[in-house]
Amino acid sequence: MKSLKENFQKKHIIIIGSGIIGKFNALELSELGFQITIIDPAQHKNSSNAALGLLMGNMYQKRKGRSWDLRKQSIELWPKWIKFLQKFNYELKIEKPLIQLTTNEAKFKKLEKFIYENQDQNLRILETDSLFIKNINKAFQTKNIKGMISFKDGRINAKSLLKTLDTYLKNKKINFLEEEIIKIRKSNNQWISITRKNEGIKSDIVIVCNSLKAVDLIDHLSHNIKLIPVLGQAIEVDINDAEVNLLSLPKQFNIDGKNIIPKSKNKLIIGSTDEYSTNPEENIFEKLTDFLDKKPSWLTKDKISKKWFGIRSRPDGNPSPIMKNLENGLIICTGFYKNGILLAPACSKWVANEIKNYFS
Ligand SMILES: Cc1cc2nc3c(=O)[nH]c(=O)nc-3n(C[C@H](O)[C@H](O)[C@H](O)COP(=O)(O)OP(=O)(O)OC[C@H]3O[C@@H](n4cnc5c(N)ncnc54)[C@H](O)[C@@H]3O)c2cc1C
Structure with missing residues (x-):
C-alpha cells in the first residue's frame, strides 16, 4: 500500500x-x-x-x-x-515576556481576579513598585499604571x-x-x-x-x-533625545490596548488602532497616545518618523x-x-x- x-x-x-x-x-x-x-x-x-x-x-x-x-x-x-x-533564519525567535497594563482600576481588578482564579505560574500581577512599572512611569511620566506579566507570551517580528x-x-x-x-x-x-x-x-x-x-x-x-474592513494603524517615533533611554523599557508591552515596542534607545513603535474604515485618519498620534493624560516632552507629533496601516477583515455576524x-x-x-x-x-x-x- x-x-x-x-x-x-x-x-x-x-x-x-x-x-x-x-x-x-x-x-x-x-x-x-x-x-x-x-x-x-x-x-x-x-x-x-x-x-x-x-x-x-x-x-x-x-x-x-x-x-x-x-x-x-x-x-x-x-x-x-x-x-x-x-533552519532558514537562525535569528527568528519569540521575544518574551509580554506585559499588559492599564490605567483603569476596574480593569486591573479584573486582571487580578483572572490571575487569582487561574493559578498559572506563567502569569503574575505587576504592582506599581515593580521595576518594569517604575521604568515605564519614569519614561512616560505616568503614575497609575498596573497590570500583569505573561512569561509564555511575547512577540515575533x-x-x-x-x-x-x-x-x-x-x-x-x-x-x-x-x-x-x-x-x-x-x-x-x-x-x-x-x-x-x-x-x-x-x-x-x-x-x-x-x-x-x-x-x-x-x-x-x-x-x-x-466581512467588514477594519483598519489598523501604527507609528514609529524617533525621539533623538537624551532625556529618556527607550531601551530601559520592557521589550514589548501594552497599555490600555496600545502596543508599545521600543526598537532602540531612540525609537519606539506604537500601534495599533481598530477603525471601521479603510482610510487612515490624520489624528493617529492622538489616538495611539490616548492612554496618557499628559504626554512627556519627548513624545510629540513631530517625532513621528514612520506611519503605516493595514486593512484586515472582520466577520460580521x-x-x-x-x-x-x-x-x-x-x-x-x-x-x-x-x-x-x-x-x-x-x-x-x-x-x-x-x-x-x-x-x-
Ligand atoms: C497595524 C496592525 C498591527 C497588527 N498587530 C498584530 C499583532 O501584534 N499580532 C497579531 O497576531 N496580529 C496583528 N495584526 C493582525 C494581523 O496582521 C492580521 O490578522 C493578519 O495579517 C491577517 O492575515 P491574512 O493572511 O488573513 O491577510 P492579509 O495579510 O491581508 O493577506 C491577504 C492577501 O490576499 C491577497 N489577495 C486579495 N485578493 C486576492 C485575489 N483575488 N487573488 C489572489 N490574492 C488576493 C492580498 O494581496 C493579500 O496579500 C495587526 C494588523 C495591523 C494592521
Missing part, C-alpha cells in the same frame, strides 16, 4: 492569498507532501506586513470556547515551528517571519504566481481558479485566504459570510476567524481582523486536518 505522503504528492492545492495565513498553510501542507501553488498579485502590501507580531495567547482572559482553544493550540505549536524555521517563510517556500520550490484570482469554479472533480488574464489553473483543493476579497470568490450568501469546509475541496480561512500572526499555526493545522480527512 502506498504511503499517505506518496498519495498527497499527487494532489495539487491552490492557496489564494499570500498573507501570513496563506503562507502558513503552504508551510504546513508542503511538509505533508502536497503540491502547492500560492497565488497573490500584491504579497507585500497586505495587513500581515503591517502587523506588530504580538502573540497574546496565554493572557487571554476567556479560558473556554473556540477562541481560547485556537490560542491554546497556537501557543503550543509556535515553539515547534520556530525551531523548524530557524512579523516581517522577519514572512521573509523566513518566503525563504522556506523558495527552498521547497513552491510555485508562486503573481496573479489575481477573479473566479473559482468546479469542473468534474477539479477546481479551476481563473486569473484576471483569464487563465484557468486546475487543482484538487482550493484554500481561500485572501482576507476581505474572499467573498468575491465564493457564494457568500448561501454560506452566510459577510460570525466569530473571527472564519474557517469552513464550504464544499468538497473548497476551504475558506479568513476574517483574521486581530491575532492573525498568533493564530496562524492552529488555523493551518485545522485546514490540514480537513484536507487529510478529505483524501482518506
Whole structure:
C-alpha cells in the first residue's frame, strides 16, 4: 500500500492569498507532501506586513470556547515551528515576556481576579513598585499604571517571519504566481481558479485566504459570510533625545490596548488602532497616545518618523476567524481582523486536518 505522503504528492492545492495565513498553510501542507501553488498579485502590501507580531495567547482572559482553544493550540505549536524555521533564519525567535497594563482600576481588578482564579505560574500581577512599572512611569511620566506579566507570551517580528517563510517556500520550490484570482469554479472533480488574464489553473483543493476579497470568490450568501474592513494603524517615533533611554523599557508591552515596542534607545513603535474604515485618519498620534493624560516632552507629533496601516477583515455576524469546509475541496480561512500572526499555526493545522480527512 502506498504511503499517505506518496498519495498527497499527487494532489495539487491552490492557496489564494499570500498573507501570513496563506503562507502558513503552504508551510504546513508542503511538509505533508502536497503540491502547492500560492497565488497573490500584491504579497507585500497586505495587513500581515503591517502587523506588530504580538502573540497574546496565554493572557487571554476567556479560558473556554473556540477562541481560547485556537490560542491554546497556537501557543503550543509556535515553539515547534520556530525551531523548524530557524533552519532558514537562525535569528527568528519569540521575544518574551509580554506585559499588559492599564490605567483603569476596574480593569486591573479584573486582571487580578483572572490571575487569582487561574493559578498559572506563567502569569503574575505587576504592582506599581515593580521595576518594569517604575521604568515605564519614569519614561512616560505616568503614575497609575498596573497590570500583569505573561512569561509564555511575547512577540515575533512579523516581517522577519514572512521573509523566513518566503525563504522556506523558495527552498521547497513552491510555485508562486503573481496573479489575481477573479473566479473559482468546479469542473468534474477539479477546481479551476481563473486569473484576471483569464487563465484557468486546475487543482484538487482550493484554500481561500485572501482576507476581505474572499467573498468575491465564493457564494457568500448561501454560506452566510459577510466581512467588514477594519483598519489598523501604527507609528514609529524617533525621539533623538537624551532625556529618556527607550531601551530601559520592557521589550514589548501594552497599555490600555496600545502596543508599545521600543526598537532602540531612540525609537519606539506604537500601534495599533481598530477603525471601521479603510482610510487612515490624520489624528493617529492622538489616538495611539490616548492612554496618557499628559504626554512627556519627548513624545510629540513631530517625532513621528514612520506611519503605516493595514486593512484586515472582520466577520460580521460570525466569530473571527472564519474557517469552513464550504464544499468538497473548497476551504475558506479568513476574517483574521486581530491575532492573525498568533493564530496562524492552529488555523493551518485545522485546514490540514480537513484536507487529510478529505483524501482518506
Ligand atoms: C497595524 C496592525 C498591527 C497588527 N498587530 C498584530 C499583532 O501584534 N499580532 C497579531 O497576531 N496580529 C496583528 N495584526 C493582525 C494581523 O496582521 C492580521 O490578522 C493578519 O495579517 C491577517 O492575515 P491574512 O493572511 O488573513 O491577510 P492579509 O495579510 O491581508 O493577506 C491577504 C492577501 O490576499 C491577497 N489577495 C486579495 N485578493 C486576492 C485575489 N483575488 N487573488 C489572489 N490574492 C488576493 C492580498 O494581496 C493579500 O496579500 C495587526 C494588523 C495591523 C494592521
